[in-house]
Amino acid sequence: MALEPDNVNFPENLTLEVENVDNKLVFNFQSQGNMKKLIATVDEVLEHVQVALKVIE
DSSP states (O other): OSOOOOOSSOOEEEEEEEEEEETTEEEEEEESSOOOHHHHHHHHHHHHHHHHHHHHH
């Protein structure tokens, strides 16, 4: 899936799984470390989703 990270500069101790559940995208973030990195990563992923949505409109 294009929204999944490519593991380049992805924060250590942070994982992201994206799945389709009942025709909805579900993002599962897990962090075992710095909450600031988690929040920044969630923000960045949501920015990418927003761009993708604008492109397909």
